[in-house]
Amino acid sequence: xxxxxxxxxxxxxxxxxxxxxxxxxxxxxxxxxxxxxxxxxxxxxxxxxxxxxxxxxxxxxxxxxxxxxxxxxxxxxxxxxxxxxxxxxxxxxxxxxxxxxxxxxxxxxxxxxxxxxxxxxxxxxxxxxxxxxxxxxxxxxxxxxxxxxxxxxxxxxxxxxxxxxxxxxxxxxxxxxxxxxxxxxxxxxxxxxxxxxxxxxxxxxxxxxxxxxxxxxxxxxxxxxxxxxxxxxxxxxxxxxxxxxxxxxxxx
Amino acid sequence: xxxxxxxxxxxxxxxxxxxxxxxxxxxxxxxxxxxxxxxxxxxxxxxxxxxxxxxxxxxxxxxxxxxxxxxxxxxxxxxxxxxxxxxxxxxxxxxxxxxxxxxxxxxxxxxxxxxxxxxxxxxxxxxxxxxxxxxxxxxxxxxxxxxxxxxxxxxxxxxxxxxxxxxxxxxxxxxxxxxxxxxxxxxxxxxxxxxxxxxxxxxxxxxxxxxxxxxxxxxxxxxxxxxxxxxxxxxxxxxxxxxxxxxxxxxx
Numbered sequence: 268x269x270x271x272x273x274x275x276x277x278x279x280x281x282x283x284x285x286x287x288x289x290x291x292x293x294x295x296x297x298x299x300x301x302x303x304x305x306x307x308x309x310x311x312x313x314x315x316x317x318x319x320x321x322x323x324x325x326x327x328x329x330x331x332x333x334x335x336x337x338x339x340x341x342x343x344x345x346x347x348x349x350x351x352x353x354x355x356x357x358x359x360x361x362x363x364x365x366x367x368x369x370x371x372x373x374x375x376x377x378x379x380x381x382x383x384x385x386x387x388x389x390x391x392x393x394x395x396x397x398x399x400x401x402x403x404x405x406x407x408x409x410x411x412x413x414x415x416x417x418x419x420x421x422x423x424x425x426x427x428x429x430x431x432x433x434x435x436x437x438x439x440x441x442x443x444x445x446x447x448x449x450x451x452x453x454x455x456x457x458x459x460x461x462x463x464x465x466x467x468x469x470x471x472x473x474x475x476x477x478x479x480x481x482x483x484x485x486x487x488x489x490x491x492x493x494x495x496x497x498x499x500x501x502x503x504x505x506x507x508x509x510x511x512x513x514x515x516x517x518x519x
Numbered sequence: 520x521x522x523x524x525x526x527x528x529x530x531x532x533x534x535x536x537x538x539x540x541x542x543x544x545x546x547x548x549x550x551x552x553x554x555x556x557x558x559x560x561x562x563x564x565x566x567x568x569x570x571x572x573x574x575x576x577x578x579x580x581x582x583x584x585x586x587x588x589x590x591x592x593x594x595x596x597x598x599x600x601x602x603x604x605x606x607x608x609x610x611x612x613x614x615x616x617x618x619x620x621x622x623x624x625x626x627x628x629x630x631x632x633x634x635x636x637x638x639x640x641x642x643x644x645x646x647x648x649x650x651x652x653x654x655x656x657x658x659x660x661x662x663x664x665x666x667x668x669x670x671x672x673x674x675x676x677x678x679x680x681x682x683x684x685x686x687x688x689x690x691x692x693x694x695x696x697x698x699x700x701x702x703x704x705x706x707x708x709x710x711x712x713x714x715x716x717x718x719x720x721x722x723x724x725x726x727x728x729x730x731x732x733x734x735x736x737x738x739x740x741x742x743x744x745x746x747x748x749x750x751x752x753x754x755x756x757x758x759x760x761x762x763x764x765x766x767x768x769x770x771x
Contacts, residue, residue: 302722308560324687343763383635387754387756387757390750390753390754391753391757393747393749393750394746394750394752394753395746395747395748396746396747403713417754419750419752420750421749421750424749424750456714492764493631494647494648495645495646495647495648497645497646497673498642498645498646498671498672498673498676499671500641500646500671501642501643501646501760502642502652502669502760503756504639504754504756505639505642505643505756505757505760507577508754508757508760509760509761509764510751512744512761
C-alpha cells in the first residue's frame with residue numbers, strides 16, 4: 268500500500284479539487300465519504316481509490332485492496348472531508364457513463380437546485396424500481412457530495428444521465444413514452460385520475476419556479492397531487508416520490 | 520416606529536439569543552426570516568415584532584404596524600439572520616401553545632433529528648389535511664430556523680404540540696385512535712394492506728434507528744411501504760408523506 272503523509276502531495280491536491288464541479292466534470296471522478304458509501308461503490312464496481320487514515324486501517328481490512336489503497340493521515344482525511352467529524356475512510360469513485368436505453372420507468376429532473384431534494388429523489392426512484400433518471404443540464408450536479416449523501420448510495424445503483432432537455436424529450440418521444448409533467452395549474456389532471464401506460468416518464472421541476480416551457484410543451488399529461496388549499500405546494504422530493512410510488516409497477 | 524441602530528442594544532441582543540433553543544423555550548418566541556414567513560405569521564396572528572431595515576421600509580408598508588415595528592440597520596438584520604444574503608425583514612413570532620383535542624388525523628414524530636425532514640413533514644401534514652402533530656421531547660425543536668424554513672410557513676397553520684411519548688400515547692389510546700407505527704420489520708403490514716379507521720395517528724421514527732420501543736409497544740398496526748430490496752429504506756419525510764397521502768380523507 269502506498270503511504271502519503273503530506274497535505275501538499277500533488278495527488279492529494281488533485282483529489283481535493285474534486286470538491287468542485289469543474290474538476291469532477293473534467294475527470295469523471297467524485298469523492299465519497301464514510302464506510303457505507305465506500306462499500307456501495309465497491310459493490311457497484313465504481314471505486315477507483317480508497318484513502319484510509321493509518322489509525323484505522325484495522326477496521327477496514329476487508330475492503331482494502333492493496334493496489335487501490337492509500338494510507339493517509341487524519342489531516343489529509345480532514346482536508347478531503349465535507350463533515351466536521353469524518354469517518355476515517357474516503358473513496359474516489361468513477362461516475363456512471365452508461366446511457367441505458369432499454370428502460371420503461373424514467374424520472375426527469377428539470378432544473379432542480381437543492382442537492383438534498385435530488386439525492387432523496389434518487390433514493391426514492393431506486394426504492395420504487397425506476398430504471399433511469401434523466402437530469403437536465405441546469406439541474407444541480409448529481410456528484411455534488413450533498414446529493415451523494417442524501418441518495419444514501421442509491422446513486423451507484425440506478426442509471427443517471429445528464430442531457431439537455433430537448434435531447435431527453437427527443438429520446439422519450441421517439442420511444443413512445445408517456446410524458447407525465449407535474450405542474451400546479453388549474454387544468455392539471457389530478458394524479459388520482461391519471462392512467463399510466465407501460466412506458467412513462469415523470470417530470471419534476473424547479474423548487475421555486477416549477478417545470479420549464481420545454482417540459483410543458485412535451486407533456487402527454489400535466490398532473491398535480493390533490494391537497495389542501497392551506498398551502499401552495501409540497502416539497503418537490505415528496506411530490507415526486509408520491510407520484511413514483513403511485514405509478515410504480517404493481518400499484519393497486 | 521422605534522428605531523434601533525446599535526448592535527449592542529439590549530433588545531437586539533435578546534432577539535439574537537432566540538437562535539438558541541434554550542431561549543426559545545424560556546420565552547416562547549422564535550425568529551422568522553423573509554417576507555413570506557412574516558406574512559404567514561401575521562395571518563396566523565403570531566407576529567409579535569417586526570424588524571425592517573431602514574433602506575427597505577417602503578417595500579413593506581402594507582405589513583408595518585407602527586407599534587409592532589422596529590426600524591433597524593442592515594448590520595442588525597445580518598446579526599439576526601441565518602442566511603448569507605438576508606431579505607431585509609425579520610419577525611419575532613410567538614409559539615403555538617394551544618393543545619387541540621378535537622382531532623382525527625394525527626402525525627407523531629418520535630425522535631426525528633433532521634430539521635429539514637421535520638419541516639417537510641409539517642408541510643405535508645398541512646397539505647394532506649392532518650389536524651395535529653405531536654412531537655416527542657427527543658425530536659429536534661420545531662422552532663429551529665431550518666424546520667421553520669422547510670415547513671414553508673406551515674408551522675403557523677397546523678397545531679403542533681411537544682410532549683413526552685407516554686403522555687402522547689395515553690391521549691391517543693384514551694381517545695380510541697388507531698396507532699399506526701412505521702417500522703421496517705419482517706412482519707410489518709404493507710401500507711397497501713392496511714385498513715384505517717376514522718381516527719388514526721401515524722408514527723414516524725428516527726432517521727437512523729427508527730421508532731422507539733415505547734412506540735412499538737403502543738402500536739395498533741406496524742406498517743411499511745412496499746419497495747425494492749436494492750435499498751434499505753426511504754427518507755423519513757418521503758415515507759411519512761406517502762403514508763399521510765395514502766391514508767388521507769377521501770383517498771381512493
